[in-house]
Every structure is written in structure tokens, then in C-alpha cells.
Amino acid sequence: MWSFHSILVCFLVAAANFKPVYVLEFCESAERDCHSHDDTASSSQLSQHTVKSRLNTSLANHKHDLDQFKVSSKKLIEAFPVDEVDGNFVRTVKNCIFSKSVPTPLKGPLRLAAVSKQDVIEGILDLDVAVTRSDDFLHYASGGRLLPGSVPLAHRYGGHQFGYWAGQLGDGRAHSLGQYTNRKGEIWELQLKGSGKTPYSRSGDGRAVIRSSVREFLCSEALHSLGVPTSRAARKLLNFVIEEHFPSINSADPDKYLVFYTMVVNETAHLIAQWMSVGFAHGVCNTDNFSLLSITIDYGPFGFMESYDTDFVPNTSDDEGRYSIGAQANVGLFNLEKLLAALSPVLTLKQRQGAKTIVKGYFDIYQMRFHQLFKAKLGLLGEEEADGYLIAFLLKLMEDTRSDFTMTFRQLSEASAQQLHNRDFTQMWALDDLSSHKLFSDWLSLYLLRLGRQINDCDEDRQRRMKNVNPRYILRNWMAESAIRKAEINDFSEVELLHRTLSFPYVTQETAEEAGYAARPPLWSKRLKVSCSS
Secondary structure, eight states, X not given: OOOEEEOOBOOEEEOTTSOSEEOOOOBOSSXXXXXXXXXXXXXXXXXXXXXXXXXXXXXXXXXXXGGGOOOBOHXXXXXXXXXXXOSSSOOOOOSOSEEEOOOOOOOSOOEEEEOOIIIIIITTTOBOGGGGGSHHHHHHHTTSSOOTTOOOEEEOOEEEXXXXXXXXXXXXXXXXXXXXXXXXXXXXXXXXXXXXOOTTOOTTOSSOOHHHHHHHHHHHHHHHHTTOOBBOOOOOHHHHHHHHHOTTSOTTOTTHHHHHHHHHHHHHHHHHHHHHHTTEEOSOOOGGGBOTTOOBOOOSSOEEOOBOOTTOOOBTTOTTOTTOGGGHHHHHHHHHHHHHHHHGGGSOHXXXXXXXXXXXXXXXXXXXHHHHHHHHHTTOOSOOTTHHHHHHHHHHHHHHHTOBHHHHHHHHHHSOHHHHHHTOOTTOHHHHHHTTSTTHHHHHHHHHHHHHTSTTOOHHHHHHHHHTTSOSOOOOXXXXXXXXXXXXXXXXXXXXXXXXXXXXXXXXXXXXXXXXXXXXXXXXXXXXXXXXXX
């Protein structure tokens, strides 16, 4: 059976003045399998491994030109009403799900700044990487030419923003190009972002500046490589969503809408727990920025938490801290309740009562998944009654000492049991910060005793497990800012370096170490601010 995915085609394509750009990414609707990672690797080793694995792929499976590449918008157009008014001018649109909207081509010379070559170009789109160097590819990717079979569409939707109903929203700078079925039988929806005005464009919409495009591209790639479901970029409608995206639900089941809601509640809880496990704050958790597929979408004023702080707010536009990292689970519940309100007309009274019971269990699901993820981050096996206390105790110490979230867990992974016993934290700056707490020795004793009760678990295995779930590299704001400043003067070298680094976040990389990506953040990074316009 084929599966349906959503792909945000965000090729980082820039015109001569480098103001409007696109970014190429894709979106997975399911979690990746867990893969083990080598403890250390130089960038050359990574490159050789990648080249070797790609050589094993039959070139016959890849299209060498774009003449054979076709998409289709037929299914969406036949399934849903389309706006009767043509044109990209901004207006109130009624009685439809989509508007036909043609991308606006970029002016001036074009160049491809960054692209996910193996994962997207070869693995999803069945294209030979050489195609990306052609003029045809640039024109298709930048909206200057439509792919065969494409009828570009802009999606009409509404939602709650910062807790209030915002009315008509819609795709203000995105165009769905159509669906592509690859050689694996997977169906992907291709989309341009930053491709010009649509009927739903608001102030500042239409194009995407280099800053936001670089941030979106790198963060999407980073979360994908961290194993967090993401748009590596995306009810009659409800039936369509279930049929296309939830094939495990029996379309003849009279309770199919209730089953659907149950799955969304469960997966939303899991997604937010995964965000928390890597210290990711979305920044704008409006209902229109939450996906029914429980994947991370819409990268704006996001931030990876550095010093552990449950009140961390990455978005300077969020004056009230509504979307702080510690509030994300609560916001998830708010959004699920709004989804239930939207579904109520198609539910029976008994089903509505069942749905209310289901959403009441949301926090239990979230807490269970949070507990599982943080147990894994500490290398704990089995289940002991005090495990929750051990996790909460550590997080309290981290909060009091403002210890770095990512590197505290990573350095706990890298430290041997002997180093922990001796409190030998040479060159382990995050653990050194944590150890300044007066209760650190108490926590460390409890932790070592817990590890000691794990039968047949050697220290090397414990370190290996922990390194596989505790990244050494995340997209810190200062790293993105450094890459953006270079990109703005036509130097995409650091975008490329970050892309390569964040594709292997669990592996120690020589070039990343030289760039200081695992070092204490520079002092100037504290001055960096991002907002909804970032």
C-alpha cells in the first residue's frame, strides 16, 4: 500500500540581490527508525560513507532529466471546491478550499544555494543529483516554469493565533505544485514557499527573505536528523484527510472520526514530548501551525533552548510568554480542544463524549512519552519507581545553575563512570557548570547507584545508547546568525557546513568542532533576538 507524505519544496534558490529566496525540504509523516551513530567521525569519513552508500544505488532508478518528471493536481481539484475567482490579488475568499494561484518568477540571475541532495533529490524525487545543476531545474524550483501536470494551488484555512480566532489565513506565500508518486510508491506533495503573492497574502507575505529561509531550511534539516517528525519545510475534507493520511483507519468504521481524533491526540502528545527532549521551542504554536499529521511545520521565531529554563521564549513578539518552551504541552491541549470543536458537527453525542474523555488523557500520554525519552537520555534501563524523581531532580539542578540543556546531557553521555565518580569534568564545560550546585553530589550519587543496578549493562553500552539520543550539535541562534550574515553577502559556505553538521548531530565532527559548534556559546549570542518577522 502506498503512503502519502507532504513535501515542502524549499530549494534555497536566490536571485541576484539575494532578497527573495526559496528553500528545498521535505516532510515525513511518520517517525524514522532509530539508527545507531558512530562515536566520532571526521567530515571526510562522513563524505566517504555517503559516497559509498550512494554508489550502491542503481543509477537506473534516477531520472537524468526533468522531461520525465510529472506531477498531478487532479486529486485535490476533483475532491474539493476551488475558488471561482482567478488572480493573485488579496481578497476575502469564500466557499472553497483552494485557489488557483500561479507563482511569481524571481527576477535576475538565479543560483542554487543549498539543497538536500541525497534525501530529497535522489531518495524522494528519483532525480539524479546532476539535474540540480541545470537551468531547467532552477526555473522549476524558482517558480519561473511549471512542472508538467502542475496546477498550482494556494490553500485556504483559518485558525487561532495567540489564543484568538484570526479568521481567514491561508497560504500567503506558498504554492502547492501537485503530487508526485516516486518509485517506492510513496505519494509526495510538492510545494514552493516564498514564491509570490496569493489571494491569502498578508503584510510581508509573498516572498521569503534570506534570513527566514536559511533558518527554516537548517532547522527543518536539523529536526529531521534528530528524529523529530518535521516538514522539511506543509474535512468531505475530513474523509479525504483520513483516506490519504491515515490508511490504518477503516473508512467503513462508523467511529472512524473518533479513531482519527484519538490518533491525533496521541501523536500530538508524542511530538511535543520529542520537542522537549531536544530543547526545541516552536515559538508560534497557533492552531494553523499545528499539523494533523503531528509533524513540525512553519519555522518562524523558533529556538533551541541553551540554558535550561522552562520559561524560555524564543519569540520576542510573544510578550506574555504564551508559547514558552514549558507551556508547549498546555498549548497542545488548547489546540486539540479547538480541533474537537471543529469536528463536533460530524460526531454523534456519544462520540463527542468519547472524544472529551480521550483529550482528558492527553497529559497522561505526554507525561509517559516525556518520561520515556528522558530515561533514554540518562541511559536508564527498565523501570524503577524513583526514575521520575531522578529526572526532575536533574532538571531542577540545571534550571538553578542555568546549565546548557544539550551539552549537559551530551557530556553525561561522553563521561565514563570513572569520570563521574571522580567528578573529572576536564573540557566538559556544561557538566562543570552543573557541578557547582550544592546538591549535585546528591543527585550524582543517586544516578550512579541507579546505573549500578542495571544488570549486564557495561559502561560502554550505556555511553553508546546515550550518545544515540543526545545530540552534540543543535541549530543554535548564533550559528544560524553567522551563516545568515555570510549568505547575505553571497557566501553560502557556512550554510553548507551547518547543513552537513546537522545531518549527523550525534556524531563528533572535526570541522564542527573547529567551528565551535559544541563549545560554550559566544557572549555576543546573548544579544540575538528573533520575532514573528524573523
